[in-house]
Amino acid sequence: MLQSNLLQTDSTRLPFGAPAQSDQMESGGIGDLINFGLAFLRRRYLMIIVTTVLATAISLLYLRVTPPTYTAQVQVLLGNPRAQFVQQQSILAEQAFDGTQIETQLQLLKSRATAAAVINQLKLTEDPEFNGSGASLLSLWQPVRTLLSSPPQERQSDAHGGPLESVIDTFLDRLSASRVGYSNVIEISFNSSSASRAAEIVNAVANAYVTDQLEQKFEANRSATSWLRERLHDLDEQALTAQRAVDAYKAQNNIVSTDGKPIGDQQITDLNARLAAARAQTSEARAKLTRYENLLGSDPAKLTSIDGLDAVGPDAMNSSIITALRQQYLEMSRREAELSARVGRDHLAVVNVRNRMREFRISIFEEVKRLAGISQSEFELAKQRQQEIEKQLAQAVSQSRSTNSAELTIKDLESRAKGLRSLYETFLQRYVGSAQQETFPISETRVIFPASPPPSKSKPKTIRVLGFGLVGGLSLGIALAFFRDVMDRVFRTSSQLEAALELPCLSLVPLLQLPSPTKSTIRAAQTVEDLRQRTISNAPAVHQTVVGMPLSRFTEAIRSIKLAIDHNPAKTSNQVVGITSALPNEGKTTIAASLAQLVGHSGKRAIIVDCDLRNPSLSGTLTPKAVDGIIEVANGNCSLEETIWRDPKTNLAFLPAVRRRPLIHTSEILSAENISTLFDHLRANYDYVIVDLPPLIPLVDVRACAPLIDCFVLVVEWGRTKIDVVQHALHTAPDIHESLIGAVLNKTDIKAMARYDAYRSDYYDDSHYTRYGFSDS
Structure with a gap:
């Protein structure tokens, strides 16, 4: 779980x-x-x-x-409407400006030919903005890009004195053309560092495009008129020759036709239609006869013999005799079911009903046989009619074969004559229009409104x-x-801690910034009297905070821990509380010492036991000169009273851990029977036994001494301990997790908490700290 x-x-x-x-x-x-x-x-x-x-x-x-860039724009209309008489006489097909045609015009506008014409017209090769001598970033980059992308032979001017390829590339990079919505209007834009220059160039591009369209149309009309004049003469002679050939061949072969079609062909067409209808009728009669035969092939004595009656067709369904027999049969079937349910299936009345049902089925089959005979007659009649039409069609085809060759020839001659005459008339009409169009050339494109210098920069x-x-x-x-x-996967708020660990947050212990120990306090710890009486006189200031600052936020946080211990539902008469953490240096020793000081100062009998045998930091801080500790007491080398140290201010007892040599099997020591006996003795003599335990992750000592502890308190450092680390530590120690009464968020930056928890405010006055010379970070 x-x-x-x-x-x-x-x-x-x-x-x-x-x-x-x-x-x-x-x-x-x-x-x-x-x-x-x-x-x-x-x-x-x-x-x-x-x-x-x-x-x-x-x-x-x-x-x-x-640098600033000015964009001038001009719009060109495609498909400029012309006079009706010009449209009728035009030799060239009217251009349909669909999406493909407009895209073609856009490519023509942005072609190198258009760019070269405008550059030569305006002499842009001498403009510093285009030849690379200006200070513009675009003009400085463009020659380099052109030299890197174009072949060496294209880097020089052409044989006719045209502009350099770099100038054309620069010009095309600044030129853009696009369609306005779904209309036939093209919008041309040009970017330049000068507003007037941009307008001048974009107008020149539009005029060059319109002029080019007009010249191309005029040249096309002139070339088409010259070619049509020669072609008309040839077509006239070919059409007359073809018509004479048609007339001569008809007279020679005595071919007669109605509505342009030979009589034999019309007869064959009619016979084909009649044959198709006869074959369809024969196929339908055969299918009906087959269904009757399939039904008659079943045994009338079987109950399922008439199941396929509906599949025979509408003749059987519409027969009044079959309908009456089926109704009587269904009534007998109903009576047979009722009698069977009442007297049994083998009763004489039931057997008689079944015999009647069999007679009805036989009668139905007799009627079906009669209908099948009718269907057989219909099939024979349809088959005979089909054979007669096939014979007539074969005779008609045989008669028409003799004239097929002549008909094919006459068709070919007529088709040729009609095609030549139609082509001649079309060319004649085009020729007349072309001759008129040469005197009245007009372009299909025009400039809607010339561009003016833009009032503001575009980019x-x-x-x-x-x-x-x-x-x-x-x-x-x-x-x-x-x-x-x-x-940020560290603990910041109490709600975060409770959600991640599923434990109540007992307290938020603030981070204290305390003054360093003075030389006088250090010398006090070294007096012979203190060593002889085993008195703790050099307790660090952080351990004495609950006594020296009773109204501070830190002390209130420690009181919250004690209150949670006192209200623990599993509390025994003599409480053994283990203080541990997931990692070292999270402040568990400070919490344990402060909690013990608070309990002792309240008048209770309290003792703090240092069970961190690998790193007894609490013993090194409170009793650096101790010679005996918990291991010696457990082994019987000395008594408990000879080993305990006391704090004269709070009457707190302390059982240190003396590390004479590196200990390897500390978990075995803590799980030994003598340690359990020692803790039983501590339970009997003290109200509270506070145990400073090692961290969970590096060592297994906490799990080894878990049977000795009534409840655990987990210390988590604010803003440093990873959530995943603590979760893994509790996952590997399920027994300890079950005994945890909650967690403590230690070294909390109270001022920074306002940035993480909007519900927490400063309940305390900082004067309680400064009164004793300490400050809360």
């Missing part, structure tokens, strides 16, 4: 306690969502602001270094660039901040 819960918690990787926050938001609604957003901004506002400022600064730098757009930089920087900052929150 613990493993599934931990895995489920680990799978939801949301920022700083997101599982708990998510539950709150689901239960609290929009209010908790707003609080979550405000807390997120309080935590990461600096990162968001810095990212936004950097993005805005980059936008300003871009606006500063990028870079100052507002757009700044807006993009601001919005982009803000979005990037929020994304980075959110990513930083997602990757």
Whole structure:
């Protein structure tokens, strides 16, 4: 159960306690969502602001270094309407400006030929903006790009003194043309660093395109007129010759036809239609006869013999005799079922009913045989009719074979004559139109309105660039901040700890910044009197905080731990409390010492036992000169009273752990019977036994001494301990997890907590700390 819960918690990787926050938001609604957003901004506002400022600064730098660009635009109309008489006499087919044709015109506008014509007209090869001698970033880059992409032979001017390829490439990069919506209007745009220059060039491009269209149409009309004149003479002679050949062949072969079609062909067509109908009728009669034969092939004595009666066809279904017999049969079947259910299937009345049913089936079959005979007659008649039509068709085909050769020849001659005459008339009409069109040439394209110098630059757009930089920087900052929150897999809030570990958070212990020990306190620990009386006189300031600062936030946090221990449902008369953590240096020793000091200062009999045999840091801090400890007492080398040290201020007893040599099998020592006996003795003589245990992850000592402990308190360091580490530690120690009464979030930065938990505020006055010379971070 613990493993599934931990895995489920680990799978939801949301920022700083997101599982708990998510539950709150689901239960609290929009209010908790707003609080979550405000807390997120309080935590990461600096990162968001810095990212936004950097993005805005980059936008300003871009606006500063990028030269302005002006875009002039002109619109050209395709398919300029012409006078009706011109359209009727035009020799060339009217151009349908569909999507493909308009795309073709766009490519012509952006062709190198158009660019070369405009460059030569305006002498742009001498313009610094195009020949690479200007200071524009685009003009500086364009020659380099051209030299890298074009072959060596194209890097020089052509034989006719045309512009350099680099100038054409620069020109085409600045030129653009596109269709306006779904209309026949093309919009031409040109970018330049000068507004007047951009308008001049784009107007020149439009005029060059219109002029080129007009010249091409005029040249096409002139060439077509010359060719048509010669072609008309030849077509006239060919049409007359073909017509004379048709007339002569008809007279020679005595061919007669009605409506342009030979009489024999009409007869064959009619016979074919009649034969198709006869074959269809024969096929239908055969199918009906087959269904009758299939039904008659079954045994009338069987009950299932008339099941296929409906499949015979409408003749059987519409027969009044069969319908009456079937109704009587169904009535007998119903009576047979009722009698069988009443007197049994073998009763004489039931057998008589079955015999009557068999007679009805035989009668039905007799009627079906009569219908089958009728169907056989219909089939024979249809078959005979089909054979007669086939004979007539064969005779007609035989008669028409003698004239097939002549008909094919006459058809070919007539087709040739008609084609030549039609072609002649068409060419004559085109010739007349072409002759008229030469005197009245008109272009299908025109400029709607010439371009004027643009009043403002087209790019870079100052507002757009700044807006993009601001919005982009803000979005990037929020994304980075959110990513930083997602990757922050440490404990930050009590709700996060409770959701991840499924344990109550007993207390939030603040981080203390205490003054370093003075020389006087160090010398006090070295007096002979203290060693002789085993008195603790050099306790660190952090361990004495609960006594020296009774109204501080730290002391209240320790009181919360004691209150949770006192209200533990499994509490025994003599409580043994184990203080542990997942990793070293999380502050468990400080929590254990402070809790013991608080219990002792309240008047209870309390003892703190150092069971961290590998690293007895508490013993090294409180009793550095101790010669005997818990191991010696357990082995019987000395008594408990000779080993215990006491704090004169709180009357707290302390059982140290003396490390004379490296200990290897510490888990065996803690799980020994003599240690259990020692703890039984401590239970009998003290109200509280506070045990400073080693961490869970590096050692197994905590699991070894688990039977000695009544309840555990888990210490977790705020902002440093990974959630996955603590979950893994509890997963590997299920016995300890069952005995845990809760967890403590230690070394908490109370001021930073406001950025993670919007519900927590500062309940205490900092004067309680400064009064004793300490300060809370």
